[in-house]
Amino acid sequence: MKIAVLPGDGIGTEIVAQAVKVLEALRSDGLKIELEYAHIGGAGYDAAGDPFPAATEKLVLASDAALLGAVGGYQYDTLPRELRPEKGLLRIRKTLNAFANLRPAMVYPELVNASSLKPELVSGLDIMILRELTGDIYFGQPRGIRTLENGERQGFDTMHYSESEIRRVAHVGFQIAMKRNKKMCSVDKANVLDTSMFWREIVTDVAKEYPLVELSHMYVDNAAMQLVRAPKQFDVILTGNIFGDILSDEASMLTGSIGMLPSASLDANNKGLYEPCHGSAPDIAGKDIANPLATILSVAMMMRYTFAREDIAQRIEAAVRKVLQQGLRTGDIYEPGMQKIGTIAMGDAVVAAL
Ligand code: NAD
Numbered sequence: 352m353k354i355a356v357l358p359g360d361g362i363g364t365e366i367v368a369q370a371v372k373v374l375e376a377l378r379s380d381g382l383k384i385e386l387e388y389a390h391i392g393g394a395g396y397d398a399a400g401d402p403f404p405a406a407t408e409k410l411v412l413a414s415d416a417a418l419l420g421a422v423g424g425y426q427y428d429t430l431p432r433e434l435r436p437e438k439g440l441l442r443i444r445k446t447l448n449a450f451a452n453l454r455p456a457m458v459y460p461e462l463v464n465a466s467s468l469k470p471e472l473v474s475g476l477d478i479m480i481l482r483e484l485t486g487d488i489y490f491g492q493p494r495g496i497r498t499l500e501n502g503e504r505q506g507f508d509t510m511h512y513s514e515s516e517i518r519r520v521a522h523v524g525f526q527i528a529m530k531r532n533k534k535m536c537s538v539d540k541a542n543v544l545d546t547s548m549f550w551r552e553i554v555t556d557v558a559k560e561y562p563l564v565e566l567s568h569m570y571v572d573n574a575a576m577q578l579v580r581a582p583k584q585f586d587v588i589l590t591g592n593i594f595g596d597i598l599s600d601e602a603s604m605l606t607g608s609i610g611m612l613p614s615a616s617l618d619a620n621n622k623g624l625y626e627p628c629h630g631s632a633p634d635i636a637g638k639d640i641a642n643p644l645a646t647i648l649s650v651a652m653m654m655r656y657t658f659a660r661e662d663i664a665q666r667i668e669a670a671v672r673k674v675l676q677q678g679l680r681t682g683d684i685y686e687p688g689m690q691k692i693g694t695i696a697m698g699d700a701v702v703a704a705l
Pocket of ligand 1: 362420630633
C-alpha cells in the first residue's frame with residue numbers, strides 16, 4: 352500500500368498526523384504500508400512556488416492512494432488564482448482523474464444531538480452522496496469575463512457533460528447502491544438545463560444494467576429541501592459537480608460537525624484521493640483542538656475502496672465509534688457530561704481503541 356501523505360495547510364498537518372498514527376499502528380500489525388510525504392496548497396507554494404509542485408504530482412501518480420489534509424490560509428488570499436492553494440486541489444483531482452467523489456453523511460448515535468435538525472429526523476441517517484468531480488461548469492470552457500458589443504462587461508461559464516462522463520459516474524453510483532440499500536436518486540435540473548436533460552437520459556439508460564437498483568430522479572431545488580425535511584428517504588444520491596458541491600455541504604450539516612466527515616475521490620481503477628470534507632480551519636490551526644476523526648475515517652474509506660480491505664475499514668470505524676462511546680470529544684462535538692480532549696489525544700484514543 353503506497354500512500355502519498357499530503358498534509359497541506361492549517362489544521363491539515365495536525366489532523367493528518369493523527370491519521371498517520373493509525374496507519375503506523377496498522378503497519379506494526381503487519382500491513383505493508385509505505386508512506387511518503389509531499390507538499391500541496393499553500394505549503395506547496397511556500398516550498399516550490401506552486402500549489403501542486405511537480406514533485407507532488409510525480410509522487411501521487413506513483414502511489415496507490417493519497418491522503419490529504421486540507422489547503423488554504425489567509426496569507427494566500429491575495430495570490431493570483433493560478434497560485435492559490437485551492438488550485439492545487441483542482442489540479443490533483445484532475446491529475447488523478449478522480450471523477451467519483453464519495454461523501455458519506457452518517458449520524459453516529461452518540462452525536463445525534465449535535466445535528467441542527469431534530470433527533471428523530473436524523474437518528475440512524477446514512478446517506479452516500481456521489482458527486483461527479485472532474486466535469487460540469489467548474490471545468491467547462493469557454494469561461495471568463497468579456498466585454499459585450501454594447502460595452503457592458505459580462506461574466507460567463509460553460510456547463511457541459513459528455514456521455515462517457517455521465518456513464519462512468521452512473522456506473523459507480525449503481526455499484527455503490529448495490530452494496531447498500533439498492534436505492535439511488537439522481538439529482539439534476541432537467542426542467543431548465545439541457546445538460547441535465549441529457550444527464551437524466553444517460554443515467555436512465557445505465558440503470559437498465561442494474562435492474563435490482565430502484566432509480567429515482569429529483570430536481571436539485573427539491574433535493575435541497577428534502578435533505579432537511581426528510582433526509583432518511585435517501586440512500587445513494589448521484590449528482591453532478593456543482594449540485595454535488597452544494598448538496599454534500601448541506602448534508603454534512605445534518606450530521607452535526609464537519610469534523611466527522613470523510614471523503615474519497617476515485618478514478619476508474621479505484622485509485623483514490625482521501626480527505627476530510629472540511630477545509631484548513633485557519634481559525635483553530637495550531638491549537639490542538641481540531642477534530643481528526645474525519646481524516647481518520649478517510650483512511651477507513653481508503654482501506655475499503657482502494658485496497659478492498661473491508662475488514663480493516665470496519666476495524667477503524669469501530670475504533671472511532673468506541674472512542675465516541677467512551678465519551679471522548681473534541682470541542683466541535685463536545686456536549687456537557689462528555690470529556691473534552693485535543694487533537695493529539697483523540698488520535699491516541701483511536702489508536703488505543705484500534
Ligand atoms: P473550514 O472547513 O476550514 O472551516 C469552517 C468552520 O469549521 C471553521 O469554524 C472551522 O474552525 C471549523 N472546522 C473545520 N474543520 C474542523 C475540524 N476538523 N475540527 C473542528 N472544527 C473544524 O472552511 P472555511 O473556514 O470556509 O475555509 C478555510 C480555508 O480552507 C479557506 O482557505 C478555504 O479555501 C479552505 N478550504 C479548503 C478545503 C479543502 O482543502 N478541501 C475545503 C474547504 C475550504
